[in-house]
Amino acid sequence: MGTDAVTVMSALGRRAKDAAKAMRMAETCAKNKALQLAAAVIRREMKEILAANAMDMQAAEKNGLDAALKDRLMLNGDRVDAMAEGLEQIAALPDPVGAIDNLRYRPSGIQVGHMRVPLGVIGIIYESRPNVTADAAGLCLKSGNAAILRGGSEAIHSNRAIAACLRRALVDSGLSQDAVQLVDSTDRALVGALLQSEQYVDVIIPRGGKSLIERVAAESRVPVIKHLDGICHVYIDAAADADMALNIAMNAKTHRYGVCNAMETLLIHQDAVSACTAVIVQAMLDKGVEVRGCERTRTAAAGLDVKAATDEDWATEYLSPVLSIRVVDNFEQAVNHIAEFGSGHTESIVTGSYEAGQRFLREVDSASVMWNASTRFADGFEYGLGAEIGISTDRLHVRGPVGLEGLTTQKWIVLGNGQVR
Amino acid sequence: MGTDAVTVMSALGRRAKDAAKAMRMAETCAKNKALQLAAAVIRREMKEILAANAMDMQAAEKNGLDAALKDRLMLNGDRVDAMAEGLEQIAALPDPVGAIDNLRYRPSGIQVGHMRVPLGVIGIIYESRPNVTADAAGLCLKSGNAAILRGGSEAIHSNRAIAACLRRALVDSGLSQDAVQLVDSTDRALVGALLQSEQYVDVIIPRGGKSLIERVAAESRVPVIKHLDGICHVYIDAAADADMALNIAMNAKTHRYGVCNAMETLLIHQDAVSACTAVIVQAMLDKGVEVRGCERTRTAAAGLDVKAATDEDWATEYLSPVLSIRVVDNFEQAVNHIAEFGSGHTESIVTGSYEAGQRFLREVDSASVMWNASTRFADGFEYGLGAEIGISTDRLHVRGPVGLEGLTTQKWIVLGNGQVR
Numbered sequence: 001m002g003t004d005a006v007t008v009m010s011a012l013g014r015r016a017k018d019a020a021k022a023m024r025m026a027e028t029c030a031k032n033k034a035l036q037l038a039a040a041v042i043r044r045e046m047k048e049i050l051a052a053n054a055m056d057m058q059a060a061e062k063n064g065l066d067a068a069l070k071d072r073l074m075l076n077g078d079r080v081d082a083m084a085e086g087l088e089q090i091a092a093l094p095d096p097v098g099a100i101d102n103l104r105y106r107p108s109g110i111q112v113g114h115m116r117v118p119l120g121v122i123g124i125i126y127e128s129r130p131n132v133t134a135d136a137a138g139l140c141l142k143s144g145n146a147a148i149l150r151g152g153s154e155a156i157h158s159n160r161a162i163a164a165c166l167r168r169a170l171v172d173s174g175l176s177q178d179a180v181q182l183v184d185s186t187d188r189a190l191v192g193a194l195l196q197s198e199q200y201v202d203v204i205i206p207r208g209g210k211s212l213i214e215r216v217a218a219e220s221r222v223p224v225i226k227h228l229d230g231i232c233h234v235y236i237d238a239a240a241d242a243d244m245a246l247n248i249a250m251n252a253k254t255h256r257y258g259v260c261n262a263m264e265t266l267l268i269h270q271d272a273v274s275a276c277t278a279v280i281v282q283a284m285l286d287k288g289v290e291v292r293g294c295e296r297t298r299t300a301a302a303g304l305d306v307k308a309a310t311d312e313d314w315a316t317e318y319l320s321p322v323l324s325i326r327v328v329d330n331f332e333q334a335v336n337h338i339a340e341f342g343s344g345h346t347e348s349i350v351t352g353s354y355e356a357g358q359r360f361l362r363e364v365d366s367a368s369v370m371w372n373a374s375t376r377f378a379d380g381f382e383y384g385l386g387a388e389i390g391i392s393t394d395r396l397h398v399r400g401p402v403g404l405e406g407l408t409t410q411k412w413i414v415l416g417n418g419q420v421r
Numbered sequence: 422m423g424t425d426a427v428t429v430m431s432a433l434g435r436r437a438k439d440a441a442k443a444m445r446m447a448e449t450c451a452k453n454k455a456l457q458l459a460a461a462v463i464r465r466e467m468k469e470i471l472a473a474n475a476m477d478m479q480a481a482e483k484n485g486l487d488a489a490l491k492d493r494l495m496l497n498g499d500r501v502d503a504m505a506e507g508l509e510q511i512a513a514l515p516d517p518v519g520a521i522d523n524l525r526y527r528p529s530g531i532q533v534g535h536m537r538v539p540l541g542v543i544g545i546i547y548e549s550r551p552n553v554t555a556d557a558a559g560l561c562l563k564s565g566n567a568a569i570l571r572g573g574s575e576a577i578h579s580n581r582a583i584a585a586c587l588r589r590a591l592v593d594s595g596l597s598q599d600a601v602q603l604v605d606s607t608d609r610a611l612v613g614a615l616l617q618s619e620q621y622v623d624v625i626i627p628r629g630g631k632s633l634i635e636r637v638a639a640e641s642r643v644p645v646i647k648h649l650d651g652i653c654h655v656y657i658d659a660a661a662d663a664d665m666a667l668n669i670a671m672n673a674k675t676h677r678y679g680v681c682n683a684m685e686t687l688l689i690h691q692d693a694v695s696a697c698t699a700v701i702v703q704a705m706l707d708k709g710v711e712v713r714g715c716e717r718t719r720t721a722a723a724g725l726d727v728k729a730a731t732d733e734d735w736a737t738e739y740l741s742p743v744l745s746i747r748v749v750d751n752f753e754q755a756v757n758h759i760a761e762f763g764s765g766h767t768e769s770i771v772t773g774s775y776e777a778g779q780r781f782l783r784e785v786d787s788a789s790v791m792w793n794a795s796t797r798f799a800d801g802f803e804y805g806l807g808a809e810i811g812i813s814t815d816r817l818h819v820r821g822p823v824g825l826e827g828l829t830t831q832k833w834i835v836l837g838n839g840q841v842r
Contacts (some may be wrong), residue, residue, distance in 0.1 A: 018777055019758070024784075024786065025783065025784055081658065092479075098783060104805070106803065106805055107802070108803060110794050110798055110803070112798075112803075112804045112805065115782065115783075115790075117786065119816055119817070120816060157738050177563040183654065190590075202816050203815075203816075203817060223644065223817050237803075241839070244838075244839040246837060247841055248839065248841055250841075251841030251842060252841075255841070255842055261511060293633070339442070343828070355803050361444065361536065362536075363445075363446055363521060365445065365538065365832070366832065367832055367833060368832065368834075368835060369536075369832060369833070369834050369835070370834070370835040370836075370837065371834075371836050371837065372836070372837040372838050372839055372840075373531050373837030373839075373840045373841075373842040374834070374840065374842055376841070376842040377529065377531055377835055377837075377840070377842060378833070378835075380530060382527065382531070382533075382842070383527070383533050383833065394543060395540055395623050395624075395830050396540070396623075396624060396644050396817065396818040396830065397817040397818040399831065399832055399833070400829060400832065400833045401833075409816050409817065409818075409820060410820060411786070411787065411788055411789065411790060411820055411821065412788060412789040412790070412799070412804065412820070412821045412822075413782050413789075413790050413791070413792075413799055414769075414789060414790070414791040414792065414794050414799075415791075415792050415794070416791065416792065416793040416794030416795075416798075417665075417793050418662070418665040418668060418669065418793055418794075419793075419794045419795065419798070420668055420669060420671075420672030420673075420676070420794075420795040421672060421676055421795055421797040421798060421799070421803070
């Protein structure tokens with residue numbers, strides 16, 4: 001890492017820290033005004049944003065980026081409008097900052113409680129989607145934090161244009177523009193410097209593919225909120241309703257393929273095999289899903305195109321129209337399979353049995369554990385967070401969908417009238 | 422770090438991880454029984470524990486350890502009894518594991534809520550106090566975690582004897598003895614290996630002096646819950662009651678000197694100087710406290726022995742009968758002084774002003790912020806946690822006194838009746 005990168009990042013970090021100090025005390029109405037203004041500025045500057053994006057798209061073409069990446073990079077009127085709408089939705093959410101919980105009298109006479117406060121400076125490292133610039137900045141702003149944004153170098157022009165809208169809105173709302181700073185350079189050394197900026201940055205949130213997240217987690221001296229894999233399971237218990245099982249399995253797998261809360265492996269209790277297996281396999285094949293199964297699955301779905309699953313399948317996040325199916329002897333085997341191969345993201349049991357459902361909720365150690373619902377519900381909007389900055393499969397601080405609350409922490413407050421020990 | 426250390430730690434880590442899996446599901450009554458039994462075994466084995474401690478004390482004598490260290494190392498009947506009592510108190514606390522909060526219906530028809538669950542494997546690295554072995558193990562056990570304990574090498578015989586009592590109690594309660602494991606070696610390389618054991622250990626809690634904590638924070642790949650300094654402030658506002666101010670200042674400084682929640686710097690609003698300064702300085706001197714003040718403090722306490730404070734004083738955690746005093750022009754200067762020199766541990770304002778008190782609660786960014794109460798209340802027992810494993814000045818996961826809840830995390834649970842997206 002060059003001295004230059006460290007110097008640049010220190011200047012940025014110092015400004016962010018100062019801005020965070022002011023944002024911590026910003027009034028709810030000022031923050032909401034900034035978000036609404038940012039939405040208005042983004043709509044007003046749509047032409048400039050699209051022109052900047054066109055430059056990124058040209059470079060992407062020239063550099064031969066693949067179609068999926070170009071689709072993520074591409075902006076159009078609808079996508080820019082969706083960004084503005086996202087900011088307005090964040091403005092409409094309740095402000096988590098300053099909320100006091102559990103203020104209680106103690107025997108000493110003091111009142112003790114918790115007050116919710118911002119984390120401080122949040123570094124967001126992301127890839128090609130330019131809309132993350134607006135989403136992440138909006139969530140950090142509302143939660144009273146300062147954001148340092150480091151988007152993909154292929155999106156630099158788009159990100160610059162979007163960040164400028166947010167910064168203008170901050171100034172026009174009487175807040176510090178440095179509450180949103182873009183790392184305005186494609187120098188990769190700056191990412192390294194950001195990850196070492198413990199004295200300025202309170203938490204790093206990487207958003208993107210597995211290799212980005214692994215690199216950030218390995219290199220960072222700053223605490224990281226991250227999710228690596230989404231190897232999600234649906235377990236059809238012996239006492240499952242066959243229609244419900246079919247419905248949930250189909251939704252969990254086929255509603256969207258490339259998302260982290262899609263099912264990758266279906267576990268079926270041996271007593272549910274005859275009622276469920278062939279029906280579900282047929283429905284998956286009809287949808288164009290490739291099915292890979294254990295021996296018992298293939299026997300149960302004899303005559304249907306089920307490939308042999310290997311141990312590698314159980315450990316794979318397909319993110320595509322591929323499903324692995326395994327028949328288990330009993331509840332314990334299902335839970336053990338999840339413990340061995342799951343990624344701690346989201347698992348669901350389908351069962352009418354009170355005992356099996358209760359045990360599943362307790363024994364499965366994932367960020368989201370469900371009973372008779374599709375894994376696709378593991379999402380900040382569906383959970384009522386209003387918005388999400390990502391999903392955490394870590395154990396400390398926050399698990400599962402991360403919304404405004406996940407970007408805050410709690411301090412203790414004590415109210416007395418002169419108490420001493 | 423030698424291969425041997427890594428091998429030893431991996432074996433230990435694997436056993437801890439297996440034990441954590443079982444502890445996660447352990448019933449409250451089994452955990453409480455283990456804690457009560459452990460207390461009984463410790464009382465029954467008091468002779469053996471004291472004999473082991475005598476070996477440590479002999480070695481300490483031979484190695485010329487200083488008096489303070491020997492006092493921390495030393496056990497006697499009362500101290501062993503206090504350990505047993507501590508375990509009984511932990512048994513009496515409510516079990517945080519499995520508690521469900523905020524279970525609410527969403528528009529989709531699913532119910533979404535939070536379930537509290539253990540963190541998993543907790544590594545505790547501590548110094549000479551052997552009672553930490555029982556305290557830390559007890560808190561980890563009650564919160565459903567597995568503990569890996571690494572005490573100071575000077576306390577190895579004592580720790581071995583105490584850990585054996587806990588392990589016996591675990592077995593006799595039908596739980597895994599590996600839920601409490603002592604790193605039974607004085608090899609320092611094992612600490613390094615423990616800090617690199619990301620795949621087995623979920624969090625490290627260092628307890629001890631600043632150099633230990635700094636080393637752990639710098640080297641650890643595992644998330645760390647820590648507190649570095651306790652440079653706590655009391656700020657006497659313009660609208661303070663002079664008697665209350667004297668009372669709180671005296672308690673915060675002189676109740677105990679060597680604790681992290683003792684006041685190190687007293688800030689006095691210039692309008693409170695005449696009513697408070699000389700009185701407090703006199704009272705401090707009467708108690709044998711050395712006073713170091715800014716120029717205005719020395720003028721206000723003319724004729725009393727106030728040494729000149731330097732900038733270094735504001736940044737020093739004395740942990741001894743020394744106090745620095747600074748007169749400030751206004752509220753902002755007090756808050757800025759705290760932001761510049763404070764350690765984010767605990768600060769208290771003394772004021773009858775609603776505005777000043779409210780602003781102080783909001784603007785001071787410390788783990789504990791108090792209004793008209795002594796900083797000495799920043800303590801797990803005083804806050805109602807029942808027990809504490811330490812104090813966190815970090816921002817993520819947990820701030821301030823860390824009790825059973827701080828050793829747990831929350832997962833999302835979703836209850837449906839067949840909902841899909």
